[in-house]
Amino acid sequence: MDTQLTTSQNPVLRVPPASPAAAVAHFSASLAFHADVSDVASALAAGGAPGFVVVDSRSTASWDQGHVPGAVHLPTALIPAQAGELLDTSVPIVTYCWGPGCNGATRAALSLAQLGYQVKEMLGGFEYWIREGFAYETWEGAAQRAADPLTAPVAGDDCGC
Template structure:
């Protein structure tokens, strides 16, 4: 016996429910990139790091709104059913989690981009720099 088999795997139906539920909380870099590239984007990508970090580099098409500034007034720019995909620096950062909590408390649909900037870079995707009008809600 080893650490892998010591605890038995879930029954298939339980495993299915678990993994399907995880996809309700998170999005991966590849899927977000594909949606952005094909124009099939029905969500807002929200960079929740500082605006200075956003200007240095960010996911193309992302809107800058630092997690600490996610308040009802700023969210009025979007309809209540808009899905937000939030990201921060990467697995070592909990800014995306903090942003997801704020959005959920405001009754907004939200998913976390797993990997954040680190995951995006790991996939070999490019970054944008600077800021565009309407893309920074600081």
């Protein structure tokens, strides 16, 4: 008896994969719009100017609870009025909000792009910054938690991706 699912029964292949050329276009575009927390942390830790500014688009209460060291605090609603005072249009921006269940970083990135900024969204947001074990700042000072083994390697700094 053949137990292999037919393509029409297979939920993964019910809609066939894109052509390699379409996949290249899609994934290249995705990387132009997104950065992950590990890459952002690595660039910030390398020393010197990373070539971008990190913007935390959350409320003041959220910022005080914890934020990426060196980030600029600019809540999404204040971007139109304050971006010009805080940010340079020649420097790319990486936005973040709470995490993957929140689209605040997307809305902030859209608002900044509408003002003429080059912008990427940090995938995973502040949640994954914490879950991957990177240091953060609170209103009380610096803090850090151990990396979650479901999101970062237990031994070593590089996930290999």
